[in-house]
Amino acid sequence: MADERAARAALDSAILALAGDRRSTPCTAADRGLWTSRATEDREAAAWRCGPCPILAACAAVGDFEPFGVWGGVDRSPRIGRPPREVAA
Ligand code: SF4
DSSP, rough: OOOHHHHHHHHHHHHHHHHHTOOOGGSSTTTTTGGOOSSSSHHHHHHHHHTTTHHHHHHHHHOOOOOOOOEETTTOOOTSSOOOOOOOO
């Protein structure tokens, strides 16, 4: 697993590069609340919308360190009946 600081720096660089090209990610659209919604079905919809994101891999690398929400097309949130996912130290 990648180093957290390196993963976050890589994501920051990817976001800045996108902004420089005047591009954006799906999670900056009007429905951005889906990515951190408490409703599982909303987060599933968000994960699906991540698909065409140009920085999906960099985002997913940071998601390995996040305990909640959709990162890189993956819902990192704990679910009822499933123990909380361990976040990398
Ligand atoms: S991959 Fe990350 S940056 Fe891209 S839309 Fe999904 S959550 Fe947003």
